[in-house]
Amino acid sequence: MRRTGWPGKARQAETPTRAVGLARLASFVPHAAACARERNRVVPPHDRVSRLSPYLRHRLILEREAIAAVLDAHPRDAVDKFVSEVLWRTYWKGWLELRPRVWEAYLDQLRRDRDGLAGTASARYAEVIAGRSGIACFDAWARELTETGYLHNHARMWFASIWIFTLRLPWTLGAAFFLRHLLDGDPASNTLSWRWVAGLHTRGKHYLARAENIARYTEGRFDPKGELDEQALPLTEPPLDLTPGPLSASIEVDTDLPSGLLLTPEDLAPEASRLSKLRFRGVAGGWDEPVGAGLDLAPAVVDFSRAAIADALARAEAHFAVPSDVLDEGDWLVSAEAWALSLAVRQVVTLETPLGRWRERLEQLDARLARHGIALVRVRRIWDSSLWPGATRGFFPFNEYARRQGRLDGLTRIEPSQPG
Numbered sequence: 487m488r489r490t491g492w493p494g495k496a497r498q499a500e501t502p503t504r505a506v507g508l509a510r511l512a513s514f515v516p517h518a519a520a521c522a523r524e525r526n527r528v529v530p531p532h533d534r535v536s537r538l539s540p541y542l543r544h545r546l547i548l549e550r551e552a553i554a555a556v557l558d559a560h561p562r563d564a565v566d567k568f569v570s571e572v573l574w575r576t577y578w579k580g581w582l583e584l585r586p587r588v589w590e591a592y593l594d595q596l597r598r599d600r601d602g603l604a605g606t607a608s609a610r611y612a613e614v615i616a617g618r619s620g621i622a623c624f625d626a627w628a629r630e631l632t633e634t635g636y637l638h639n640h641a642r643m644w645f646a647s648i649w650i651f652t653l654r655l656p657w658t659l660g661a662a663f664f665l666r667h668l669l670d671g672d673p674a675s676n677t678l679s680w681r682w683v684a685g686l687h688t689r690g691k692h693y694l695a696r697a698e699n700i701a702r703y704t705e706g707r708f709d710p711k712g713e714l715d716e717q718a719l720p721l722t723e724p725p726l727d728l729t730p731g732p733l734s735a736s737i738e739v740d741t742d743l744p745s746g747l748l749l750t751p752e753d754l755a756p757e758a759s760r761l762s763k764l765r766f767r768g769v770a771g772g773w774d775e776p777v778g779a780g781l782d783l784a785p786a787v788v789d790f791s792r793a794a795i796a797d798a799l800a801r802a803e804a805h806f807a808v809p810s811d812v813l814d815e816g817d818w819l820v821s822a823e824a825w826a827l828s829l830a831v832r833q834v835v836t837l838e839t840p841l842g843r844w845r846e847r848l849e850q851l852d853a854r855l856a857r858h859g860i861a862l863v864r865v866r867r868i869w870d871s872s873l874w875p876g877a878t879r880g881f882f883p884f885n886e887y888a889r890r891q892g893r894l895d896g897l898t899r900i901e902p903s904q905p906g
């Protein structure tokens with residue numbers, strides 16, 4: 487692969503804006519086909535993968551934009567792997583949306599596992615997350631994660647596997663450690679990937695990290711021969727109903743009512759959404775300290791969201807030609823309510839927040855606004871409405887579902903200024 491600029495960019499600290507995300511995508515596109523062949527190689531600065539995940543996760547850029555960009559530049563076969571990778575994100579989101587109890591069960595188990603940490607187990611856990619487990623590769627990844635907010639997918643799989651099967655720590659604590667530090671930390675991709683490694687997602691089928699595989703894909707940088715438990719059995723858990731339920735209905739906006747636009751860090755590209763043609767009296771958004779504290783987020787993760795929200799507010803102000811307000815971080819709910827009242831709107835419109843803390847926050851805001859006769863209208867993207875219902879079984883049927891009858895092509899061709 488020709489190395490023209492791409493590797494260096496991966497190392498620089500960037501201001502998280504939509505423009506930077508789109509530029510990152512544009513500079514990755516020419517390399518997408520070559521990268522696909524070597525994407526499992528785990529050698530910093532990870533120039534065989536896109537490193538687009540923090541931008542995709544906050545929807546500074548969209549899944550459909552990433553897929554359309556690579557398909558426009560390459561034959562489909564050459565970038566099929568990349569398309570599937572992006573669809574994994576949509577799949578995990580849809581899968582969890584159809585089974586919210588899996589997220590609730592994770593939070594309950596995490597609480598119990600945190601409470602259960604005592605004595606030597608607690609000291610061991612502290613050593614492990616400080617990068618002092620004694621397993622060189624694992625410790626290097628723990629440091630890389632806390633210092634950069636990123637780990638290569640293969641390293642995430644090895645890390646989770648060693649955490650669960652060699653170090654014998656509760657998987658929930660590992661998932662929470664990832665969520666604390668990853669700039670792309672995401673309830674669906676993270677929780678479900680940890681469950682998949684543990685053997686809880688596809689029951690009885692777990693992912694065991696093997697020393698030989700690590701040595702091969704780190705190109706000899708690490709060789710943990712004899713240090714890993716390569717025989718461990720999958721984890722089990724009390725019965726949990728994994729039957730998919732219905733998706734909640736997406737509510738439509740009443741275009742005749744005076745409205746305000748509310749942004750959350752779950753979706754920061756309103757001008758490239760079905761809201762783009764609507765008229766608003768104002769736009770607001772801001773970080774919410776209790777959300778960050780609830781997830782124990784690292785300062786770099788909070789800073790990423792703060793900067794991304796500021797960028798989205800500036801873009802929305804220009805696109806919708808309305809004033810923007812930054813909500814109070816310490817009192818987000820009260821501040822959002824006061825903003826809606828100050829605009830004298832009848833509805834507050836926001837892009838759907840998937841399962842997680844921000845959704846809980848919106849539910850609280852909904853109740854507050856209702857007291858004033860103001861509706862909170864959560865609009866789901868066409869991408870999500872079309873694809874999430876397909877996440878009823880495993881990824882491979884989902885992948886088929888996404889591509890059936892040109893569904894994916896249709897979805898990627900929705901122009902930014904059109905609904906979507």
Ligand SMILES: Cc1cc2nc3c(=O)[nH]c(=O)nc-3n(C[C@H](O)[C@H](O)[C@H](O)COP(=O)(O)OP(=O)(O)OC[C@H]3O[C@@H](n4cnc5c(N)ncnc54)[C@H](O)[C@@H]3O)c2cc1C
Pocket residue numbers: 525535536537538539540542543571572573574575576578637638639640642643646664665668670671672673675676677679680683
């Ligand atoms: C234990 C574990 C925890 C994970 N936690 C997260 C998380 O919290 N947030 C997150 O975004 N991803 C998570 N992933 C998935 C994956 O590791 C990252 O999305 C990927 O490494 C991001 O790097 P990239 O942008 O260079 O990916 P690329 O390889 O360039 O892929 C392009 C895009 O496809 C998507 N993608 C690729 N692989 C996956 C995958 N396995 N699952 C979901 N989406 C994928 C991402 O949006 C990514 O940006 C986790 C994986 C594991 C094994």
